[in-house]
Amino acid sequence: MIVSLNEIEAMAKRATRGAGHAWGFAEEAGKAARWLAGHGLGGAEQLAALLTENDGAAYGELVPISGDRVWRAGSGRLSPLIAGAALSDRASEIAAGREINIGPIAFPLLLAPYAAAAARLTGATFELTWAGVEIILAPGGVAIETAGSALTAPWVVSVRCRRSGRTVVVRPAGTGATTVDAGVWSQLGALAHRTYAPASEASRIAGAGAGLTDND
Amino acid sequence: MSAGFEATGRVTLRPPRLVMRLARLGSLHQCRLSFMRVLLRRLQREGWQFTRPVFDIDARGVGSAVYSASGPARTYSLVCFAHDLPPEQRSDRVIASAWDSTFTLFDGVPSEDDIARLAQNVPKQEAGRVTSREISLSRANRSVRLFEHVVASLAAGRQPDLERIEAVGYLMRTTAVYGSGKFGAVDREGVAARPEFAAPFQAEMLSVFLIRAFTLDLAEHLARARAPETAVRIAPALRRRFGVGNSTGLGLAPFIVNHPVLFNNWITAREKALARVRSLDGAGGIEVGRFCEMLARARLNARQWRSEHPIQIAKLKQLDTDLARLEAHVGSGVLREPAPWDGLYRWAEENLSLEGCEQLVSLLLEPYGDLVDDLADAMSADEAAAFWIDGAMELGRFQAIVHDVYGWALECDWADPVNIARVWYVSEEKLEPRLGERFEEPIERFEQPLAPGRDAAAMHRDIEAWAGEPSVAAFLLHHPEHRHIARRAQIAARFPYAEIRDNTISATMLPIDLLRCKLSFFGATHFDPRSDRWVRINMFQNAPFPHELAAADADDWTYPPLPEATR
Numbered sequence: 006m007i008v009s010l011n012e013i014e015a016m017a018k019r020a021t022r023g024a025g026h027a028w029g030f031a032e033e034a035g036k037a038a039r040w041l042a043g044h045g046l047g048g049a050e051q052l053a054a055l056l057t058e059n060d061g062a063a064y065g066e067l068v069p070i071s072g073d074r075v076w077r078a079g080s081g082r083l084s085p086l087i088a089g090a091a092l093s094d095r096a097s098e099i100a101a102g103r104e105i106n107i108g109p110i111a112f113p114l115l116l117a118p119y120a121a122a123a124a125r126l127t128g129a130t131f132e133l134t135w136a137g138v139e140i141i142l143a144p145g146g147v148a149i150e151t152a153g154s155a156l157t158a159p160w161v162v163s164v165r166c167r168r169s170g171r172t173v174v175v176r177p178a179g180t181g182a183t184t185v186d187a188g189v190w191s192q193l194g195a196l197a198h199r200t201y202a203p204a205s206e207a208s209r210i211a212g213a214g215a216g217l218t219d220n221d
Numbered sequence: 222m223s224a225g226f227e228a229t230g231r232v233t234l235r236p237p238r239l240v241m242r243l244a245r246l247g248s249l250h251q252c253r254l255s256f257m258r259v260l261l262r263r264l265q266r267e268g269w270q271f272t273r274p275v276f277d278i279d280a281r282g283v284g285s286a287v288y289s290a291s292g293p294a295r296t297y298s299l300v301c302f303a304h305d306l307p308p309e310q311r312s313d314r315v316i317a318s319a320w321d322s323t324f325t326l327f328d329g330v331p332s333e334d335d336i337a338r339l340a341q342n343v344p345k346q347e348a349g350r351v352t353s354r355e356i357s358l359s360r361a362n363r364s365v366r367l368f369e370h371v372v373a374s375l376a377a378g379r380q381p382d383l384e385r386i387e388a389v390g391y392l393m394r395t396t397a398v399y400g401s402g403k404f405g406a407v408d409r410e411g412v413a414a415r416p417e418f419a420a421p422f423q424a425e426m427l428s429v430f431l432i433r434a435f436t437l438d439l440a441e442h443l444a445r446a447r448a449p450e451t452a453v454r455i456a457p458a459l460r461r462r463f464g465v466g467n468s469t470g471l472g473l474a475p476f477i478v479n480h481p482v483l484f485n486n487w488i489t490a491r492e493k494a495l496a497r498v499r500s501l502d503g504a505g506g507i508e509v510g511r512f513c514e515m516l517a518r519a520r521l522n523a524r525q526w527r528s529e530h531p532i533q534i535a536k537l538k539q540l541d542t543d544l545a546r547l548e549a550h551v552g553s554g555v556l557r558e559p560a561p562w563d564g565l566y567r568w569a570e571e572n573l574s575l576e577g578c579e580q581l582v583s584l585l586l587e588p589y590g591d592l593v594d595d596l597a598d599a600m601s602a603d604e605a606a607a608f609w610i611d612g613a614m615e616l617g618r619f620q621a622i623v624h625d626v627y628g629w630a631l632e633c634d635w636a637d638p639v640n641i642a643r644v645w646y647v648s649e650e651k652l653e654p655r656l657g658e659r660f661e662e663p664i665e666r667f668e669q670p671l672a673p674g675r676d677a678a679a680m681h682r683d684i685e686a687w688a689g690e691p692s693v694a695a696f697l698l699h700h701p702e703h704r705h706i707a708r709r710a711q712i713a714a715r716f717p718y719a720e721i722r723d724n725t726i727s728a729t730m731l732p733i734d735l736l737r738c739k740l741s742f743f744g745a746t747h748f749d750p751r752s753d754r755w756v757r758i759n760m761f762q763n764a765p766f767p768h769e770l771a772a773a774d775a776d777d778w779t780y781p782p783l784p785e786a787t788r
Contacts, residue, residue: 007352010410011402028670029610029697029704036608064701090704094612094694122609181411182353201649202657202667 014039019197024056037118043178051112053192083110089119096123108163132169135161146175232499243723247734248575249741252583257744265775271767280446288431298327299431320360353407356424361393375444378451392436394466464762474735481719483602488718494593499563508588515587518780530750543577612694626713630674642728645671672726676706
């Protein structure tokens with residue numbers, strides 16, 4: 006189905022919250038999904054798969070147990086939503102030359118929007134590399150070199166993130182609507198649905214404050 | 222933390238701790254920077270042309286119509302679908318599923334195929350889909366009490382009764398005007414670069430401006446169909462008295478909390494405008510004359526403003542008293558003194574209620590379009606640029622921000638049930654935002670993050686106890702539950718009016734304060750709360766119609782005209 010970027014962001018945010026993440030992560034996941042869709046990189050499918058896979062997992066299993074150069078999760082598989090947030094939080098350190106190896110990590114493509122945010126925050130160009138993929142994230146756009154399906158890999162052993170000295174021709178974000186698989190959309194919708202309170206007649210009247218006749 | 226506080230002359234901007242209180246925000250009035258006024262000034266300045274290429278509506282009022290507006294570069298068309306709605310289905314609630322009329326703003330001039338596609342979707346509103354060729358989606362219901370009176374009068378060859386018109390003020394009420402990518406419509410980014418949409422909500426305001434023309438055309442059309450021999454058209458002066466009603470529930474309230482940078486830019490523009498006028502050394506005769514005229518018209522407006530809600534009735538009584546005192550004070554010659562507008566504002570802050578004081582702020586801008594109208598260009602926001610957290614920020618500095626922005630919240634007792642009585646949540650029914658009672662309903666687990674004060678106080682406590690690396694990044698890695706409020710705090714440090722300095726979940730909070738604040742920036746008048754969380758307003762009342770715009774004063778309509786004898 007064809008959806009607007011606004012709809013993708015809202016759905017991703019609600020689904021991430023529905024899957025049990027803190028609101029801050031949900032907000033960032035919404036922006037991440039919007040960034041990926043806006044660059045024609047999909048992302049909704051990876052997000053739906055990730056949220057389903059980590060459904061019910063405790064934060065402590067997914068978060069980077071910080072080393073100086075290597076980020077790993079206690080469960081063995083980092084979440085890109087959490088590692089991505091940590092990565093953008095450390096943007097200035099990476100821009101200053103710190104190199105980080107992240108992994109094993111699920112759906113590494115989902116890290117790209119966070120590295121893009123780090124590039125915009127610092128004005129530096131960043132690179133993300135994993136087996137078969139190199140993504141250059143400059144403040145003005147993204148350039149991708151990839152072989153086959155490696156870009157959308159469900160997990161990789163390690164992703165290297167560092168400042169890049171390269172200048173590349175980047176593509177800026179588009180502004181149009183995008184196509185999402187209907188099955189993926191309903192998968193996200195089911196997670197988002199957990200954030201909605203069931204309707205009751207009491208909430209319909211009290212909660213929204215209506216109840217007077219409108220027929221005047 | 223002084224960003225945005227540059228002096229615009231002698232007078233600095235009012236501090237956020239004064240401005241960003243719910244009671245004051247809930248007393249705002251429309252002003253020169255309101256989005257309806259920005260729109261009409263542009264449409265006239267650029268010589269926009271208006272046509273009605275389609276009006277295919279039968280005697281029962283069923284069919285479609287198209288209203289096109291053409292500017293220097295592009296044409297937009299309001300596509301209208303008129304329905305025959307049984308009275309029992311008429312509801313102002315957003316959860317309704319049928320309406321008297323439904324609308325979309327189309328990017329260009331729709332072909333017959335476009336109209337056929339839209340006819341399958343627009344009448345269904347949220348249950349249908351539009352595309353990136355559409356910019357807004359909206360619907361309206363008739364005011365039953367007035368619509369039938371107008372049609373019957375015109376059919377009988379009479380003009381409708383002025384008192385009955387003034388008691389309602391509109392033929393139809395919109396219950397939602399959706400934009401910005403909702404239900405498949407074009408994203409804001411898709412049109413934001415167009416000059417005509419640079420200011421906020423311009424597509425939505427254009428939709429309503431054209432809907433108003435449609436509602437009057439429809440009534441005249443139905444009168445002609447009912448009695449072709451005797452029917453007359455509405456007299457132009459009487460026609461102007463009709464606006465478009467709007468019935469707004471809680472949906473708007475979370476918007477201004479969820480768009481802090483945008484909200485900051487609205488408030489900043491208004492505060493800068495006020496500071497510019499207050500900084501003037503003297504007032505010329507023309508400006509004083511204009512101010513006094515607008516003050517008299519504001520008094521008339523206050524008297525025409527009807528409400529049945531006890532809170533608003535009390536506020537209106539106070540507003541009337543305030544405006545009388547203001548007139549008497551102005552009449553005593555204070556505007557001949559140096560820095561007269563600053564003196565007048567200071568007097569009002571001491572002597573008038575919030576309603577009166579904020580009405581004066583709006584009135585002070587009226588004579589000074591050349592000085593303040595350019596500020597409307599800075600009311601949109603690049604929200605993405607301010608979104609990401611600065612993890613490198615040192616925690617000591619971050620705590621100073623929290624103290625500055627949320628000082629009021631750090632002194633609040635968040636264990637007291639009265640202070641946390643409410644929960645903002647989203648109902649599964651049409652995803653409508655609602656407000657519930659934390660200690661009476663099983664809704665807490667659905668709570669939306671719309672209580673910045675409470676959240677900031679909790680984060681502050683955890684930072685005090687934090688013994689790790691003193692950076693925001695390290696703290697948030699261990700306290701992910703604070704990422705949301707940490708982001709808000711950093712935004713508020715850069716954008717001083719981003720955050721409401723009040724408790725949004727207390728038992729005594731009035732959601733209508735948030736609604737009115739937003740609607741005043743739209744340019745709405747005659748706020749009429751129907752409960753503490755639902756308000757009716759009037760839009761474009763007394764404004765010129767599209768066909769009148771070229772020859773009329775495009776920006777002299779927001780206060781009613783004075784009776785001829787007193788001019």
